[in-house]
Amino acid sequence: MNRIQESMEKIQASEELRQTTLQYLGKQRSQKNRFNRSFVPKLILAAACLFFILGTGGYSVYRIPVSYISIDVNPSIELGINLFGRVISIEAYNEDGQDIIKHVALKNTPYLLAIERLMQDENYRRFLSGDAQPVLTIVSDQPDIMMEELNTDEFLQKYGAQTYTSDAVCMKEAHMHEMSFGKYRAYLELSEYDQNVTVEDCHGMTMGEIQNRINRCRQNHAGGNKNGHNGHHRNASGH
Secondary structure, three states: OHHHHHHHHOOOOOOHHHHHHHHHHHHHHHEEEEEEEEHHHHHHHHHHHHHHHHHHHHHHHHHHEEEEEEOOOOEEEEEEEEEOOOOEEEEOOHHHHHHHHOOOOOOOOOOOHHHHHHOOOHHHHHHOOOOOOOOEEEOOHHHHHHHHHHHHHHHHHHOOEEEEEEHHHHHHHHHHHHOOOOHHHHHHHHHOOOOOHHHHHHOOOOHHHOOOOOOOHHHHHHHHHHOOOOOOHHHHHHO
């Protein structure tokens, strides 16, 4: 059993999964006198298959991100999330974000808990002062499920978090500009109203500043349409 324990410790799966497997094998071992010898090879084969699944395929599945969440205020942080809803990668796209992830434990935690830890962090909360709101952007094959979880989470509602969806193309373009895909999505929306705005401009702006400009452009655009003309302001794109 000691060898089994040592083997399990090397598997980078969740603690619950390791303990369940060890308990199962321990129970089978304690009951070995109830079984005839013909059952022993079957038990060994089953254990070997289980270890193979956990040690190779299980680990491979665990460490592959299938969804991403970009969390932007001024810190811009992206979380890679695996099939089990656990955070397996963390990337920061500005100095504020890099400073935050140095001392907040996010990896291998459920993604909602990881977001909650961020919001509760003393350093992170400095950026939530005033009317600043966290903006969460999702890239996933099942965005509706994640959007529902985020929008019904009471903790996030407390902070008035705004949620959006994006796609892999946007994420790839964002990373080419060394920007989180959440902030890049906001830049793309702003550029629909203001054709003069650049990625470099948005690099130097907080997410709140970008959102405020978008809101002003929306209002100006709506007002221009109501009055029967467009392009009333210099920064309006006229569409």
